[in-house]
Amino acid sequence: MSEEPSETRWSFLFGRKRLPESQDPQAESASNGPNGYVKNPSDMAIYEQFGSQGGSSNHSNGSSNGRFNERLRKPIFPTFESADMMNLAESLSRDIIRGSPDISWESIKGLESAKRLLKEAVVMPIKYPKYFTGLLSPWKGILLFGPPGTGKTMLAKAVATECNTTFFNISASSVVSKWRGDSEKLIKVLFELARHNAPSTIFLDEIDAIISHRGEGRSEHEASRRLKTELLIQMDGLMQTNELVFVLAATNLPWELDAAMLRRLEKRILVPLPEAEARRAMFEELLPVVPGEEALPYELLVERTEGFSGSDIRLVCKEAAMQPLRRLMTVLEDREEIMPEEELPKVGAIKPEDITTALRNTRPSAHLHAHRYDKFNDDYGSHVL
Ligand SMILES: Nc1ncnc2c1ncn2[C@@H]1O[C@H](COP(=O)(O)OP(=O)(O)OP(=O)(O)O)[C@@H](O)[C@H]1O
Numbered sequence: 001m002s003e004e005p006s007e008t009r010w011s012f013l014f015g016r017k018r019l020p021e022s023q024d025p026q027a028e029s030a031s032n033g034p035n036g037y038v039k040n041p042s043d044m045a046i047y048e049q050f051g052s053q054g055g056s057s058n059h060s061n062g063s064s065n066g067r068f069n070e071r072l073r074k075p076i077f078p079t080f081e082s083a084d085m086m087n088l089a090e091s092l093s094r095d096i097i098r099g100s101p102d103i104s105w106e107s108i109k110g111l112e113s114a115k116r117l118l119k120e121a122v123v124m125p126i127k128y129p130k131y132f133t134g135l136l137s138p139w140k141g142i143l144l145f146g147p148p149g150t151g152k153t154m155l156a157k158a159v160a161t162e163c164n165t166t167f168f169n170i171s172a173s174s175v176v177s178k179w180r181g182d183s184e185k186l187i188k189v190l191f192e193l194a195r196h197n198a199p200s201t202i203f204l205d206e207i208d209a210i211i212s213h214r215g216e217g218r219s220e221h222e223a224s225r226r227l228k229t230e231l232l233i234q235m236d237g238l239m240q241t242n243e244l245v246f247v248l249a250a251t252n253l254p255w256e257l258d259a260a261m262l263r264r265l266e267k268r269i270l271v272p273l274p275e276a277e278a279r280r281a282m283f284e285e286l287l288p289v290v291p292g293e294e295a296l297p298y299e300l301l302v303e304r305t306e307g308f309s310g311s312d313i314r315l316v317c318k319e320a321a322m323q324p325l326r327r328l329m330t331v332l333e334d335r336e337e338i339m340p341e342e343e344l345p346k347v348g349a350i351k352p353e354d355i356t357t358a359l360r361n362t363r364p365s366a367h368l369h370a371h372r373y374d375k376f377n378d379d380y381g382s383h384v385l
C-alpha cells in the first residue's frame with residue numbers, strides 16, 4: 001500500500017502554501033463558487049477538508065461560522081519541540097491514507113470470526129464512542145496473526161475503508177526509510193500525530209520486522225532496542241487515556257513478539273487458512289461462470305486446495321486463466337508477421353482440464369506451520385463466543 005502513490009494522501013499538502021490565519025474564509029469560499037467548498041476532496045488541503053466535512057449547511061448559516069473558523073484553524077501538526085521532529089512528522093504524514101483504500105468486507109472471503117472481532121474492537125468504538133467508556137473502553141492494541149497470504153493486510157484496509165479515520169499505514173519499509181538514527185523520536189512523533197488527529201488507527205504491518213529490525217554494527221542494534229522500548233511506552237500511554245487511537249498490528253511470526261509487546265496487543269485475532277466454503281467463494285469470484293461454456297469443476301478445486309492460502313488460490317486461478325492464453329500464443333507464434341491489434345483473436349474460455357493442469361503446477365506455500373498458529377491461538381488468541 002505504501003508503495004502506490006495516491007493523490008488522496010497528505011503528501012500533496014506540503015507543496016502547497018497554507019492559508020494565513022487571518023485570511024477571511026468567506027473570501028476563499030467565494031472564489032470557489034457560489035456555495036463554497038465544491039472542489040474535489042483530493043484537491044483540497046486538509047484545512048479545506050475539515051471545512052467541507054461539516055457539510056454545506058455550515059456555510060449557508062452564518063451563525064455557525066465561528067465553529068467553522070475554529071476547525072479551519074486547527075493546524076495539521078501539533079507543535080513539536082524541534083525542527084527535526086517537525087521534519088519527521090512531515091515524512092510520517094505521507095504514510096497517512098486519506099480517502100479509502102477501497103477494500104470492502106465482502107471482498108474478503110471467509111474469515112467471519114476475524115471480521116466480527118475486528119468490527120467489535122475497532123469499527124464500533126469509532127462509530128459509536130458513546131457506548132465504549134469505563135470498563136467497556138475499547139481495546140487499544142490489536143494483533144492480526146496467521147500464515148502469509150491469508151488476508152491480514154486486506155482486513156486492515158477494510159477497517160480503513162469503513163472507518164473514516166486517520167489511518168497511518170506503517171510498514172517495516174517505511175520505518176527503515178525514515179530512520180534517521182533517532183528511532184525513538186520516530187515513534188514519539190508518530191503517536192503524537194495520531195493523537196492530534198484522533199480518532200486514528202496506526203497499522204503496523206509486519207510488526208515482527210519492525211521491532212526485530214537488525215542492522216549492521218552495535219549502534220543499529222541499540223537503535224532498534226530503543227525503538228521497541230519507545231513503542232512499548234507509547235502503547236502503555238494509549239491504554240491509560242480515553243483518546244481514540246488504535247494500534248492494529250499484523251504478523252505471520254507471532255511467536256517472535258516478546259511478552260511485553262503481546263501484553264499491549266490485548267486482542268489477538270487469528271487469520272487462518274481459508275475453509276472450504278471461503279475457497280469456493282474465492283474460486284467463484286476469480287473464475288466466474290461464463291454462460292454457454294463448459295462448467296468448471298469447482299468441487300474439485302475446493303477439494304484439492306486444502307491448506308492453500310488466499311494468495312495461493314489466486315495463483316491457481318491465474319495459472320488456469322493462463323492456459324487459454326498459452327494456446328493462443330502458440331497459434332500467434334506460428335505466424336510470420338505481427339497481427340494488428342484490432343484483428344487479434346479472442347482468448348478462449350478456461351476448460352476443465354486447464355484447472356487440473358493449474359492444480360498440478362501450484363503448491364501451497366503456507367500450510368507447513370498451520371498447527372503452530374493454532375497452538376498460538378489456543379494459548380494467546382481471542383475467540384468469538
Ligand atoms: N480471505 C481472502 N479473500 C479474498 N482474497 C484473499 C483472501 N486472503 C488472501 N487473499 C488474496 O491474497 C492476497 C494477499 O493477501 P494479504 O496481503 O492480505 O495477505 P497477508 O495476510 O497480509 O500476507 P502477509 O502475511 O504475507 O503479509 C490478496 O491480495 C488477495 O488477492
Ligand SMILES: [Mg+2]
Pocket residue numbers: 152153205206250
Ligand atoms: Mg500483509
